[in-house]
Amino acid sequence: MTFLARALMGATALTLVAGPALAEKLTIATVNNGDMIRMQKLTDDFTAKNPDIELEWVTLEENVLRQRVTQDIAAKGGQFDVMTIGTYEVPIWGAQDWLVSLNDLPADYDVDDLLPAIRSGLTVDGNLYAAPFYGESSMVMYRKDLMEKAGLTMPEAPTWDFIKEAAAAMTDKDNEVYGICLRGKAGWGENMAFLTAMGNSFGARWFDEEWKPQFDSQAWSDTLTFYLDLMNSYGPPGASSNGFNENLSLFQTGKCGMWIDATVAASFVTNPTDSQVADKVGFALAPDKGLGKRGNWLWAWSLAIPAGSDSVDAAKKFVAWATSKDYTALVASKEGWANVPPGTRTSLYENAEYAKVPFAKMTIDSINAADPKSPTVDPVPYTGVQFVAIPEFAGIATQVGQEFSAALAGQQSAADALAKAQSLTADEMEAAGY
Template sequence: MSLKKTLYAASAFALLAGASYSETTVTIATVNNGDMIRMQGLTDDFTAQNPDIKLEWVTLEENVLRQRVTQDIAAKGGQFDVMTIGTYEVPIWGKQGWLVSLNDLPDAWDADDLLPAIRGGLTVDGELYAAPFYGESSMVMYRKDLMAAAGMEMPEAPTWDEIKAAAAAMTDKEGEVYGICLRGKAGWGENMAFLTAMSNSFGARWFDENWKPELNGAEWTATVNYYMDLMNNYGPPGASTNGFNENLSLFQQGKCGMWIDATVAASFVTNPKDSTVADQVGFALAPDNGMGKRGNWLWAWSLGIPAGSDATDAAKKFVAWATSKEYTALVASKEGWANVPPGTRTSLYENAEYAKVPFAAMTLGSINAADPTAPSVKPVPYTGVQFVAIPEFAGIATQVGQEISAALAGQQTVEQALDKAQMLTSEEMEAAGY
């Protein structure tokens, strides 16, 4: 279908969702990243089709968003009609009956077009409990010009040792260019998302098959020491406060030789409106350590409807619009194909125009390479690549992340941080009855 025809189909799509609404307000909680900000700027298209639905936005930093929506849904507070939530929350909350099933979205929305890995992470017992806005894994984004100046080439599938060598070669602290930028900000979805994925490639796991923590074991110790070596020698100053948005800004300003983070960042580092190095960015798979696992994750930022919403029908109409093929076409028409939300639909990766985007194939390959059912080298009792899919994980991993961030800031040793992490995790798991 041509772009023009696809856009024309948007108005027809709106009719498929059914009833009209009278002065209905839909309150949407979302994260302050670029794709979500872009969506807010395009909602005139939705309100033109639905003049009797008013949208109200609550836009929050990632850690704050997670805290607010978790508190609200657990308490049945009813503050929000649509929540931006991730692959961690959806199966847990769906199983607890906290989310509205989306199995009845219009046929035109085409649930069968969703990538199996993404759809599977949002489905419980055959019920889809959130619609993916974008899907992601993680990969290496690097400066081709700095690699060339160092006389090096980035392999398509690098090892951690090759990453360290490249970081050393590209670091020029006097010129404020740092060989590598990685997440250091504490949070289960910030530094611990990166470190948990990294640890998989070092053979580590959060728990053994009997749910006993292994955080001060040899594999986690090797992971965190390697991370500290990279960050302390080749990373930017103040890295313990840097999360996704801070590192994105550093990379766009030309201050990072490499950045290992979400594949969704590719459109922002290659956009000449925002990035001073847009024409010099290359991509590679997340590193491995020769053990058969790469340090990449699997995630989808998705739109879910809490069971306490009093505007469920209107919320479904918005969710269907924001996660549709028609919305993708709308973004392409306004911003270009490189800026459409990636990683959710098979049809996007079959699109000849999108195939020309330099990071499209690497993103899809990274998503397909992540296996939530077997994330580590050793067998584990849990699912999840950069998280453990149990309700207790968010609290535990946030505390662990604080200890590791403190070590990165020089306030304690890696051994001290991991011993504390082991103790607090053991106490929390014992209290939870594992």
């Protein structure tokens, strides 16, 4: 069976929002995260305003989405009119003229309201190539009741050493409560997003200023060894298969004392409809090692229009609707302010109602603390916090992620995983001409 067939059978949820006869159809590829699922449920608002546009959704698991949209846009396949892509892809694809500029969105869209850190990551040579649906950093989400029971107090800005101490104190494996849940699933946007950001705080970096890989450094050894020890001692079983959604489920069902992941998860872990621990969750900045960098990333899931679309004008109408202030107000009216897509607009963080949301300030503080232009302790030739903004990164980091996930699964040592990471990265970078 082909990869495409497997992806379609195993990971695709395809839905149609009905329109009139002869309606223009938009095919939208998106990730199976909660905010995107909510967007699909609210599209009656869009189709009521645009009865001549019909929406077809292709909803995919994160790793599969990345593969599908990358294959399609590189081959100019034209399968999609709107793609959900991230801060990594936008500048690379925009520079290749693979995306449609969004500089002509309507004036009431108010592009100047977009948070500067998010907007700049989606802009190439003055052209906005994607509109942010939600922006995020990463932070610590923790059980306040378990922290209190352990006799500890979570600092607003914890260290990794405190996180390890707290994980040990909160672990109760007899009752299936694990002190820490972290990403272990292989993928450049899964375990490597977390480990790259974590590595930054340990003084690690992907490359030195001459583009030489640095997995043979002490800083990477310290990072991976600490991570493996933390997860093997206090993490859940089968963690090498856990990504964002798996850890979200574990946390919501009371099985995690702490979870360090995307700030966007805050609305899901505090929603009493979905979370058994909704009233027990606290938040803190991502940890550090005292070297001046925290282990938090910067990301936006954004909507972009591939240059091969035959429905650019209709696609722009949808992108403007889904990422507008009006959409934020729509979600607030239906689901409450805690559930609006976060991290994209200045006006949201100036809104008095949103300021009451318990994680609002921690989210914006985390976003503002991430610096893509200076992500590491020592100088590097690249930009990007949890990724390296070069085309080769996705392929290389996926391979490295497989080695690190294998180490978490107990299939090899940290030293062996790092040695393989060093070798394969060096080979790929040499082949790419660096």
